[in-house]
Amino acid sequence: MADDQHDIAQRWQRVLDVLSVDDRITAPLHGFLGLVVPKGVMGGTFYLEVPNDFTAGQLNQRMRAAILAALAATESEHGAHTFAVVVNPEIIESELEPAFEPTTVPPASAGQPTAVPGAYTEQTANVVPITDQVLPARQNDTRLNAKYSFDSFVIGQSNRFAHAAAVAVAEAPAKAYNPLFIYGESGLGKTHLLHAIGHYAISLYPGIRVRYVSSEEFTNDFINSIANNRGAAFQARYRDIDILLIDDIQFLQNKAETQEAFFHTFNTLHDHNKQVVITSDLPPKHLTGFEDRMRSRFEWGLITDVQAPDLETRIAILRKKAQSERLQIPDEVLEFIASKVSSNIRELEGTLIRVTAFASLNRTPVDMALVQTVLKDLITLDDDNVISPVDIINTTAAYFKLSVEDLYGSSRSQAVAIARQIAMYLCRELTNLSLPKIGQLFGNRDHTTVMYANKKISDLMQERRSIYNQVTELTSRIKQGNR
Numbered sequence: 001m002a003d004d005q006h007d008i009a010q011r012w013q014r015v016l017d018v019l020s021v022d023d024r025i026t027a028p029l030h031g032f033l034g035l036v037v038p039k040g041v042m043g044g045t046f047y048l049e050v051p052n053d054f055t056a057g058q059l060n061q062r063m064r065a066a067i068l069a070a071l072a073a074t075e076s077e078h079g080a081h082t083f084a085v086v087v088n089p090e091i092i093e094s095e096l097e098p099a100f101e102p103t104t105v106p107p108a109s110a111g112q113p114t115a116v117p118g119a120y121t122e123q124t125a126n127v128v129p130i131t132d133q134v135l136p137a138r139q140n141d142t143r144l145n146a147k148y149s150f151d152s153f154v155i156g157q158s159n160r161f162a163h164a165a166a167v168a169v170a171e172a173p174a175k176a177y178n179p180l181f182i183y184g185e186s187g188l189g190k191t192h193l194l195h196a197i198g199h200y201a202i203s204l205y206p207g208i209r210v211r212y213v214s215s216e217e218f219t220n221d222f223i224n225s226i227a228n229n230r231g232a233a234f235q236a237r238y239r240d241i242d243i244l245l246i247d248d249i250q251f252l253q254n255k256a257e258t259q260e261a262f263f264h265t266f267n268t269l270h271d272h273n274k275q276v277v278i279t280s281d282l283p284p285k286h287l288t289g290f291e292d293r294m295r296s297r298f299e300w301g302l303i304t305d306v307q308a309p310d311l312e313t314r315i316a317i318l319r320k321k322a323q324s325e326r327l328q329i330p331d332e333v334l335e336f337i338a339s340k341v342s343s344n345i346r347e348l349e350g351t352l353i354r355v356t357a358f359a360s361l362n363r364t365p366v367d368m369a370l371v372q373t374v375l376k377d378l379i380t381l382d383d384d385n386v387i388s389p390v391d392i393i394n395t396t397a398a399y400f401k402l403s404v405e406d407l408y409g410s411s412r413s414q415a416v417a418i419a420r421q422i423a424m425y426l427c428r429e430l431t432n433l434s435l436p437k438i439g440q441l442f443g444n445r446d447h448t449t450v451m452y453a454n455k456k457i458s459d460l461m462q463e464r465r466s467i468y469n470q471v472t473e474l475t476s477r478i479k480q481g482n483r
């Protein structure tokens with residue numbers, strides 16, 4: 001099966017190579033091709049998975065002739081002569097990363113920073129040759145989000161040390177600090193740093209095995225492995241790696257058996273000189289519900305925190321975000337937003353999305369008058385006024401005249417699905433809950449479903465006035481109810 005997947009990836013790559021020199025495929029169309037995950041060939045049909053209907057439409061309509069021609073050119077008479085597109089909104093982003101090249105592992109010294117000459121020599125020797133068997137699993141298993149890189153991370157007083165430690169760990173895994181423990185309140189960039197370590201390490205040491213996991217996923221994975229008698233596969237997944245990035249460790253509080261599994265994983269990795277990076281909302285010594293031996297291990301390496309960013313850093317974060325989304329926003333507007341939303345970067349980004357959505361719906365430039373109108377509706381709460389997901393779900397259900405069960409349930413009717421996605425979006429923006437936790441709340445859905453809902457609603461807010469209005473109206477009702 002693994003061989004098949006590798007073979008399929010290579011066959012699809014040959015099709016892409018032909019398409020890359022086809023004049024009919026313009027730059028935006030190449031963008032859509034980048035969203036395709038090739039799944040397999042059956043009965044002469046190449047099955048392709050894409051994340052949404054729009055991309056499916058682009059493939060089926062605008063690119064059909066070119067793709068068929070490319071298939072004819074690359075797949076001989078026994079291969080695929082046609083293709084079928086399947087929409088799967090839950091494609092995870094790491095699946096969409098460029099195909100991993102099995103032959104690109106360079107000599108240990110090539111392309112490495114001089115600060116860490118040959119740091120990965122023996123380890124890379126251990127992981128190569130990269131066999132076909134491990135390749136597809138590896139490619140999907142890093143679970144890294146392309147958005148969260150060091151390039152997109154703004155350094156300020158509040159996170160300078162954590163950033164420097166993260167870079168050092170990526171440059172010299174298991175040599176600088178092991179474990180690296182990063183703590184801080186919600187929405188201050190811990191997850192971003194974890195992913196950035198993964199990306200940077202992979203760019204420095206092609207072939208290095210990185211795995212990002214939230215503690216909730218680790219727990220679920222552990223429980224499933226027991227239920228399905230697949231303990232060996234679980235161990236392999238978490239121990240045959242070079243860097244383990246584990247997010248929100250506080251979630252393991254009071255889960256004795258999962259902690260035990262993590263304890264062994266940690267020891268194995270540490271003993272074999274593999275890097276572990278951990279994030280948490282509290283420093284090790286304040287983490288209750290953990291055994292002392294666990295807490296003391298967290299203190300073996302380096303402990304660093306991330307704090308709430310100061311005004312300058314908040315402005316810089318907004319500026320970077322605006323640049324990466326190619327938005328033209330005057331400095332005074334960025335400064336105004338940064339002065340109004342101070343504690344949480346996720347909420348800061350959410351506010352920018354709303355401002356640009358409002359401008360794009362009204363086809364007006366973003367200026368001070370506009371930003372004041374938009375922010376008027378966004379009452380900011382004191383730190384003591386914490387919004388609970390129950391408030392969000394109840395208010396959303398009432399607003400759409402649905403029952404709470406509808407939002408938790410599995411109905412796929414358009415109206416219920418959108419209401420559910422809006423509720424997920426608001427849970428993400430207005431609470432401290434992680435993606436897996438929100439997924440759990442909504443009838444045990446996967447965290448990728450929440451990620452998808454989040455992206456879909458932020459996109460729809462720019463395109464459909466009704467959605468923008470609903471999200472704005474709901475936010476103010478939820479916040480009013482909390483005052």
Ligand SMILES: Nc1ncnc2c1ncn2[C@@H]1O[C@H](COP(=O)(O)OP(=O)(O)OP(=O)(O)O)[C@@H](O)[C@H]1O
Binds near residue numbers: 148152190191317349
């Ligand atoms: N310094 C920064 N520069 C640019 N973007 C940032 C920075 N810090 C945080 N962000 C952005 O803010 C959002 C929230 O950050 P992130 O998810 O990493 O927070 P977190 O500390 O892991 O929160 P939680 O504990 O809730 O998981 C992300 O979109 C992230 O990209």
